[in-house]
Amino acid sequence: MVQPANSGFAHETRLRVRYAETDQMGVVYYANYLVWMEIGRVELVRALGLPYKVMEETAGLYLAVTEARCRYLAPARYDQEIVVSTEVTKSTPRRMEFTYQIRSADPERVLAEGFTQHMWLNREWRPTRLPEQYHAALSVELEK
Amino acid sequence: MVQPANSGFAHETRLRVRYAETDQMGVVYYANYLVWMEIGRVELVRALGLPYKVMEETAGLYLAVTEARCRYLAPARYDQEIVVSTEVTKSTPRRMEFTYQIRSADPERVLAEGFTQHMWLNREWRPTRLPEQYHAALSVELEK
Amino acid sequence: MVQPANSGFAHETRLRVRYAETDQMGVVYYANYLVWMEIGRVELVRALGLPYKVMEETAGLYLAVTEARCRYLAPARYDQEIVVSTEVTKSTPRRMEFTYQIRSADPERVLAEGFTQHMWLNREWRPTRLPEQYHAALSVELEK
Amino acid sequence: MVQPANSGFAHETRLRVRYAETDQMGVVYYANYLVWMEIGRVELVRALGLPYKVMEETAGLYLAVTEARCRYLAPARYDQEIVVSTEVTKSTPRRMEFTYQIRSADPERVLAEGFTQHMWLNREWRPTRLPEQYHAALSVELEK
Structure with missing residues (x-):
């Protein structure tokens, strides 16, 4: 379901x-x-x-979810250390897509894969275009 | 810990x-x-x-929690029907207290008791006085 | 994304x-x-x-989620009455799929659509076949 | 409401x-x-x-909550870094009490104080006595 993105940039939390x-x-x-x-x-x-909190508070930009999908491969259990590996797999001034892999750290095992799709909204809850400097920052890894 | 209120009005949900x-x-x-x-x-x-949603939206009144307490007497289990019995046990134009009893419906059994204390805030998050008509409505059962 | 099922049976909660x-x-x-x-x-x-609680407790059958998907069409808001309309869209002795439409009641508006896929597990967390009487009950509307 | 414990041991998370x-x-x-x-x-x-997960899994010991209390002093906000400072304020072989202070890290500010009381249960959900080595480990800071 979830193809690995080719950006080579997967942020781990x-x-x-x-x-x-x-x-x-x-x-x-x-x-x-x-x-x-x-x-x-x-x-x-x-x-x-780009701290998301700042984007909301100062720029009035909200990243609303339009679709979410998750495939569950193995259960996560209490007290496990979890690694969430996240990539930007699409980024236009109006829309973004993130792809995720969720793993347990020990033993190292993929537990779930998924993605979320989003659109940018302004304070009036209308679809909006991301200012260029934000879009550039969010798309930097995709352009490589 | 939780004394039964004497108002005689316990709303059940x-x-x-x-x-x-x-x-x-x-x-x-x-x-x-x-x-x-x-x-x-x-x-x-x-x-x-007084639908709370309307109080927030049209009157700009927020019922912030200042204290919460719960005593757990017996566990609630999946799929049980739960009765939440709630009373106003204090009401001033600035503060409110609610007292709760949480029961399972079948078998009828008290599962928990607790209370919450609140203060009224305005849109600027400052303590505020409740307009008289609201206070009267919320206190009606206490005055009996 | 979500095709309406043809079973004609959508349960509303x-x-x-x-x-x-x-x-x-x-x-x-x-x-x-x-x-x-x-x-x-x-x-x-x-x-x-078939109360699911009874299936877990007495038959040791667990309906594990293998995939979930949700498309968000309009936001749900505090205090709204929500209708969850659910259909069985696939049912084999080993797997099930449910399709959902989530609406606000007033105004009547579709807020989200989605589905979940599941497999039946036994108490040892191994994939299992549903006993025939359960499978028949869960599939009754699909066979029409 | 919440007296500072004198144990001198407050664990921060x-x-x-x-x-x-x-x-x-x-x-x-x-x-x-x-x-x-x-x-x-x-x-x-x-x-x-004493990893709690191990206590549950290998010793069959469950720390059930019997009472919880929280006093809310200032609101916590999205994306803030929070410090939870926890102390054991009572420990017998049958019961424990923990006291908490919840602070924002920047600005450093106390947001909430509270405590929880617990009893030890065994796998059959009956009150039980903690084996001596566990009790000693959990009470070490109180004995000072």
């Missing part, structure tokens, strides 16, 4: 599974992988020099 | 335990009881003729 | 958006739609005469 | 506020502070040489 994230099946509840994807893309954007 | 609300201990995760308390007080306020 | 489900964008956080899908499929299975 | 943890008031939803307390106590117990 680590987190530890919280007790709150498990369910009575003894594994992480499936919706929480989307929370981890959010953490992955926020940290990727931060690594590109 | 029912909900069913979601799989997402359980944890790997096989019971409801403890923070979710505070979510149920929120549902209880919103439905109580609605029953008093 | 209603819920009200919780404050806890919103985020600072002022709308429902995107992962919570997967929680609502879980509620939709549990209630569909219950309507077919 | 850091986390960053997730978008998923905010609500439409633009701050962290109040139930999520209890999730952060869970992280604080798990990391404290790990620092004492």
Whole structure:
């Protein structure tokens, strides 16, 4: 389902599974992988020099989700260290796509793969174009 | 810890335990009881003729939590029908207190008791006084 | 993305958006739609005469998610009444697929569409075949 | 409400506020502070040489919550770095109490204070006594 992007830039974020994230099946509840994807893309954007919080507060730019998909390969378990590997796989001034691989650190194992698609909105919740300097920063790895 | 209020008015709301609300201990995760308390007080306020959504949107009034407490007596389990019984136990133009009893419906059993304390804030996040008509509506059961 | 199933059987469940489900964008956080899908499929299975809780506890059958997808069309907002319309779109003794439409009740508007794919696991977390009486019950609407 | 413990041992854990943890008031939803307390106590117990995951899995010991309390002093906001400072304030072979202070890192500010009380349960969900070596490890800082 998820093709590896060719950008060569995959940002990695680590987190530890919280007790709150498990369910009575003894594994992480499936919706929480989307929370981890959010953490992955926020940290990727931060690594590109654009804290998302600042984009919202000062530029009035909101990255609304239009589609999310996750394929579950193996369960994540309480207290595991998780690596979220995130790439920008599409970036236009109006839309972005991020692709994710979620792994356990020890043993190293792919747990899930997914992507999210987004559009940029302004403060009035209308679709908007990203200013050029933001777009350039977010697309830098795709242009290589 | 939680004294029964004497107002005689306890509003009851029912909900069913979601799989997402359980944890790997096989019971409801403890923070979710505070979510149920929120549902209880919103439905109580609605029953008093004041939809909280309208208070936020049109009057710019926010009921910020200043303290929350919960005593856990027996675990809630997946798929159980839960009754949240909520009372206003204090109400001034600046502050409110709600007291809760959380029960399973079948078998009828008290699972938790708690309270939350709140202050009213305005759109600028400053403490504010509730307009008289709102305060009167929220306090009606206490005056009996 | 999501083709309407031809089974003619769409089970509807209603819920009200919780404050806890919103985020600072002022709308429902995107992962919570997967929680609502879980509620939709549990209630569909219950309507077919098979409480999922009983399947887990007495038959040791677990419906593990292998893929989830959601397309977000319009934001859900605090306190809205939500209709989750769920269909079984595939059912074999080993695998199931559910398709969902999530709407606001007033105004009536489609907010999201999605599906989830699942496999049946036994208590040892191994793929398993559903006993014939369960499979028949879950597939009844597909056979029409 | 919360007296500082005299043990002199406060374990600090850091986390960053997730978008998923905010609500439409633009701050962290109040139930999520209890999730952060869970992280604080798990990391404290790990620092004492007792990974809680191992206690559950190999010793069949479960630390059930019997009471939780939180006083909210200032709101936590999206993307802030949060410090959870946790102390063991009571420890017997049957019961434990943890006290928490939750601060923002920059600016350094106390956001919330609270405590949780717990009892040890065995695999059959019956109250149990902690084996002496566990109790000694968990109480080491209290004995000073």
